[in-house]
Amino acid sequence: MTQAPDTTPLVKIRDIRIDGRSDETWLPIIKGVNLTLQRGQVLGLIGESGAGKSTLGLAAMGYTRDGVRISGGSVEFDGIDLLTASAAVKRDLLGKRIAYVAQSAAASFNPAHRLIDQHVEAPVQHGIAGRKDSAEDGIALYRKLRLPNPEEIGFRYPHQVSGGQLQRAMTAMAMSCRPDLIIFDEPTTALDVTTQIEVLSAIRDIVAQYNTAAIYITHDLAVVAQMADRIKVLLRGEEIETADTRTMLTAPVQDYTKSLWAVRSFERPAKPAVQTGAVPLVSVRNVDAAYGKEKVLHDVSFDIHAGRTVAVVGESGSGKSTTARCITGLLPPMAGQILFDGAPLPPDYRKRSKDQLRQIQMIYQMADTALNPRMSVGQIIARPVQFYLGLTGKAKRQRVDALLNQIELDPAEYYNRLPSELSGGQKQRIGIARALAAEPRFIICDEVTSALDQLVAEGILRLLARLQDELSLSYMFITHDLATVRAIADEVVVMKDGYVVEQGPKAEMFSPPHHAYTDLLLSSVPEMDPDWLTNLLVERGVDNIGDAAVNEL
Amino acid sequence: MIWFAAALLGFAAIAWGFRFAGQVATGRAPYFRDMTFGVAYGYIFAVAALVWLVWAYLQGRSPDPAVANKFFFLRIAVEGFIVFAIGAWLFRLLGRNVGTKGTKRLFRSMPLTASFGIMMILIYVFVAVFASFLAPYGQAEIIRGVPANIMPGGDIALGGNPDFPLGTDQIGRDILSRLIYGAQNTVGIAFATTVIAFALGGSMGFLAATLGGWLDQLLSRIVDVLMAIPSLIFALLLMTIASVWAPRLGIPQTYFMILIIAVIDSTRVYRLSRAVGQSIVVMDYIEAAKLRGEGMGYLMFKEILPNATAPLLAEFGLRFCFVFLTIASLSFLGVGIQPPLADWGTMVRDLGGFVNFAQFAPMVATPPLLAAGAIALAGRGGQFRGGLDAAPVFGVEGLT
Numbered sequence: 001m002t003q004a005p006d007t008t009p010l011v012k013i014r015d016i017r018i019d020g021r022s023d024e025t026w027l028p029i030i031k032g033v034n035l036t037l038q039r040g041q042v043l044g045l046i047g048e049s050g051a052g053k054s055t056l057g058l059a060a061m062g063y064t065r066d067g068v069r070i071s072g073g074s075v076e077f078d079g080i081d082l083l084t085a086s087a088a089v090k091r092d093l094l095g096k097r098i099a100y101v102a103q104s105a106a107a108s109f110n111p112a113h114r115l116i117d118q119h120v121e122a123p124v125q126h127g128i129a130g131r132k133d134s135a136e137d138g139i140a141l142y143r144k145l146r147l148p149n150p151e152e153i154g155f156r157y158p159h160q161v162s163g164g165q166l167q168r169a170m171t172a173m174a175m176s177c178r179p180d181l182i183i184f185d186e187p188t189t190a191l192d193v194t195t196q197i198e199v200l201s202a203i204r205d206i207v208a209q210y211n212t213a214a215i216y217i218t219h220d221l222a223v224v225a226q227m228a229d230r231i232k233v234l235l236r237g238e239e240i241e242t243a244d245t246r247t248m249l250t251a252p253v254q255d256y257t258k259s260l261w262a263v264r265s266f267e268r269p270a271k272p273a274v275q276t277g278a279v280p281l282v283s284v285r286n287v288d289a290a291y292g293k294e295k296v297l298h299d300v301s302f303d304i305h306a307g308r309t310v311a312v313v314g315e316s317g318s319g320k321s322t323t324a325r326c327i328t329g330l331l332p333p334m335a336g337q338i339l340f341d342g343a344p345l346p347p348d349y350r351k352r353s354k355d356q357l358r359q360i361q362m363i364y365q366m367a368d369t370a371l372n373p374r375m376s377v378g379q380i381i382a383r384p385v386q387f388y389l390g391l392t393g394k395a396k397r398q399r400v401d402a403l404l405n406q407i408e409l410d411p412a413e414y415y416n417r418l419p420s421e422l423s424g425g426q427k428q429r430i431g432i433a434r435a436l437a438a439e440p441r442f443i444i445c446d447e448v449t450s451a452l453d454q455l456v457a458e459g460i461l462r463l464l465a466r467l468q469d470e471l472s473l474s475y476m477f478i479t480h481d482l483a484t485v486r487a488i489a490d491e492v493v494v495m496k497d498g499y500v501v502e503q504g505p506k507a508e509m510f511s512p513p514h515h516a517y518t519d520l521l522l523s524s525v526p527e528m529d530p531d532w533l534t535n536l537l538v539e540r541g542v543d544n545i546g547d548a549a550v551n552e553l
Numbered sequence: 554m555i556w557f558a559a560a561l562l563g564f565a566a567i568a569w570g571f572r573f574a575g576q577v578a579t580g581r582a583p584y585f586r587d588m589t590f591g592v593a594y595g596y597i598f599a600v601a602a603l604v605w606l607v608w609a610y611l612q613g614r615s616p617d618p619a620v621a622n623k624f625f626f627l628r629i630a631v632e633g634f635i636v637f638a639i640g641a642w643l644f645r646l647l648g649r650n651v652g653t654k655g656t657k658r659l660f661r662s663m664p665l666t667a668s669f670g671i672m673m674i675l676i677y678v679f680v681a682v683f684a685s686f687l688a689p690y691g692q693a694e695i696i697r698g699v700p701a702n703i704m705p706g707g708d709i710a711l712g713g714n715p716d717f718p719l720g721t722d723q724i725g726r727d728i729l730s731r732l733i734y735g736a737q738n739t740v741g742i743a744f745a746t747t748v749i750a751f752a753l754g755g756s757m758g759f760l761a762a763t764l765g766g767w768l769d770q771l772l773s774r775i776v777d778v779l780m781a782i783p784s785l786i787f788a789l790l791l792m793t794i795a796s797v798w799a800p801r802l803g804i805p806q807t808y809f810m811i812l813i814i815a816v817i818d819s820t821r822v823y824r825l826s827r828a829v830g831q832s833i834v835v836m837d838y839i840e841a842a843k844l845r846g847e848g849m850g851y852l853m854f855k856e857i858l859p860n861a862t863a864p865l866l867a868e869f870g871l872r873f874c875f876v877f878l879t880i881a882s883l884s885f886l887g888v889g890i891q892p893p894l895a896d897w898g899t900m901v902r903d904l905g906g907f908v909n910f911a912q913f914a915p916m917v918a919t920p921p922l923l924a925a926g927a928i929a930l931a932g933r934g935g936q937f938r939g940g941l942d943a944a945p946v947f948g949v950e951g952l953t
Contacts, residue, residue: 024658086583086586086587087586087587088587328844329844330844349843349846352846354846357844357845357846360844362841364841366837369836369838370837370841371838372838372859373860374859375859387845387846387847388845
């Protein structure tokens with residue numbers, strides 16, 4: 001994928017400084033970063049959330065979001081200074097020579113118009129091609145991006161195609177004017193692994209085919225390893241390191257980069273096998289469930305033993321979260337039952353006793369919506385303490401302080417803070433503390449790390465593991481990330497379309513022979529090897545990955 | 554008509570020239586370079602309107618009374634606007650320098666219209682609370698030895714009396730005192746009504762949002778039916794019925810009015826709080842509270858309400874003005890606040906006939922317009938306040 005070096009860079013950003021307005025003052029977001037991008041080259045930008053990846057990506061278009069300003073430095077695109085260019089000049093560049101692909105294609109398409117109508121808008125507006133020509137070109141692009149039924153898919157509305165297809169249609173739209181530069185802002189983050197791989201190979205192909213330069217923003221190292229020629233690592237608005245992909249992966253120089261690479265090595269030691277005949281703490285027995293008339297769970301059964309972690313794996317729509325809703329009683333099952341410690345639980349949570357409710361707690365994916373934004377950390381944790389244990393006054397405060405210490409936050413500093421004054425990882429810790437405050441025996445963790453950066457996620461996983469050992473908790477760990485499964489699970493349940501496809505101890509699940517779906521799932525997880533995608537495509541064939549392969553099962 | 558079109562075309566030419574001149578003079582500074590024609594046209598149009606206003610104001614100050622009288626109220630409006638603008642600016646300056654850190658920050662991020670609204674509310678509240686100290690006479694007091702219909706202005710040559718700066722009404726009551734007491738009656742009753750409307754509509758709305766199902770359906774359909782009837786006519790109808798019931802039951806008619814307007818207005822509050830509540834009940838923290846086994850009261854008032862305060866407060870400001878206007882309208886129609894209590898709506902009705910003299914003797918027409926103006930200002934004040942609450946939700950969060 002390496003291009004012959006071109007003497008004039010396409011994008012030249014020099015010492016750019018970008019400020020964001022917060023609390024009546026301008027705070028620096030980007031503190032002087034240089035970026036050079038040659039024609040046809042793909043640059044990967046990686047870093048944690050808040051590192052300024054997206055801001056830098058947008059600055060390459062000479063654009064800033066509201067409340068953000070460029071306070072210094074220069075941005076040159078093909079010799080044109082974008083920071084001083086007039087609105088007319090910029091209008092002529094954006095969309096035509098510079099395109100942008102956002103994270104959520106579903107939110108970026110206008111739901112009221114057909115895909116092809118939105119596709120032809122840019123070429124027609126910029127006077128590159130007529131409606132008819134660009135629509136034909138769109139169909140050709142859809143074919144190149146391996147969208148199913150390319151002749152007709154353009155006539156659908158955004159809600160009528162799947163997320164992965166929409167993201168590819170978005171890429172086609174960005175390509176419609178044959179731009180010199182495309183900025184991809186986390187284009188696959190919201191997708192399932194099997195879908196992601198399809199989009200990745202499509203994007204990689206088309207970018208190489210038209211010799212387009214690209215800036216690929218992501219927080220997933222394995223993804224960027226497949227896509228980029230060079231990688232730039234950002235941390236809090238400053239550049240840590242830039243190098244060729246292979247050099248970067250094999251020999252990172254900086255400590256921060258090394259720590260990013262090392263995150264994936266966390267793995268708990270295997271626990272001894274469960275004694276035969278032991279009563280499982282939670283037992284899901286032949287559960288069927290439905291939303292209205294739509295049946296979403298079919299005969300789901302699995303056990304969770306005391307002190308164990310069961311990971312429930314599957315793609316979106318596989319019924320993982322619905323199973324959790326059945327266990328908590330939010331969705332009473334149609335058939336089957338949930339046993340707790342051998343005794344059946346009432347199907348509806350409203351019929352359960354306070355003690356039964358106390359035993360089962362939940363930690364949510366989005367800590368932002370899981371914590372009441374108007375309550376302080378202390379109030380959030382104190383409520384279950386008071387509600388279940390009846391502690392008040394000093395005893396309550398002591399218990400809350402103890403819980404805060406348990407999740408490694410200083411009570412004196414955090415007791416009076418509001419959730420909006422916490423980072424993502426800290427919020428998730430508060431969610432854990434609230435669950436612990438009830439002194440439960442079983443905790444459902446619903447994608448608890450998927451919204452977090454890798455370093456922070458690892459911290460949360462280590463904390464959960466430590467708490468499990470100290471308090472002998474049982475976890476049901478809902479996730480789609482197999483690296484998380486590898487790190488924390490004792491047993492694995494694979495679900496697809498509401499059925500349990502395969503279940504067993506972790507060691508067995510990660511070694512062949514697999515069920516065909518498990519095999520597909522495992523093989524779709526990107527690895528740090530830059531040749532991984534190329535090899536996989538050779539091995540399985542272009543038609544045997546992603547949605548196409550799922551449909552064949 | 555032709556002249557008007559020609560003027561508009563002329564503006565277009567001037568606007569083009571203005572933008573061009575700006576570009577040349579500033580050496581193509583980004584502001585003029587990227588200015589669209591519409592913006593340039595807007596500037597020119599605004600300048601033209603301002604020039605006309607200045608001309609009209611100077612006409613109002615003309616020594617010839619025939620000319621000056623035509624523009625009398627425009628003159629007053631311009632002067633009032635300038636005085637209030639300066640007042641609002643000073644008020645904001647005060648707010649920025651006095652008070653806690655939170656209120657200072659609030660005032661710093663505040664537009665002038667919002668500070669005007671807050672200032673108006675404070676003035677109204679002050680007048681309403683201290684009415685009995687501020688007013689020189691009683692609200693129903695017919696002053697002995699003083700003729701009715703004294704001209705406002707206090708100019709003896711024109712038939713005024715310096716003791717009664719705003720004159721007296723048709724039966725010899727002091728208009729200034731009645732205006733001051735009117736603030737107490739109208740604003741006080743409007744406030745009570747709005748509070749009841751919010752207690753009723755808010756709690757029902759949250760209940761419907763939390764429980765859903767048949768209760769939500771039932772409440773929503775009742776609200777639909779109530780909202781389908783034009784509110785003023787419905788209120789008028791109910792007030793007519795109440796005016797028969799009130800003496801029989803021995804309950805003042807005002808209580809009926811408060812209840813009727815509160816119920817009618819609570820339908821709008823219900824709609825809002827249900828919509829806001831619905832977007833809150835889907836949050837995970839509500840699910841967590843439900844799974845904890847919390848009761849309905851805790852869910853509604855501890856989990857949902859604190860997160861709904863910003864939109865509800867904004868609505869409170871707006872709703873207050875509508876209630877206020879409804880009360881004034883009902884009083885104007887004769888079924889609202891009953892004499893001898895002073896009320897701005899009744900005053901407009903009683904003195905309304907004088908408006909006909911405005912063109913010849915503007916001072917004569919002033920009393921009814923003063924009352925009407927007070928109503929209008931109260932409405933504006935409330936609305937600006939509402940706009941303020943909706944805008945910097947995040948700024949206000951710092952206070953709580």
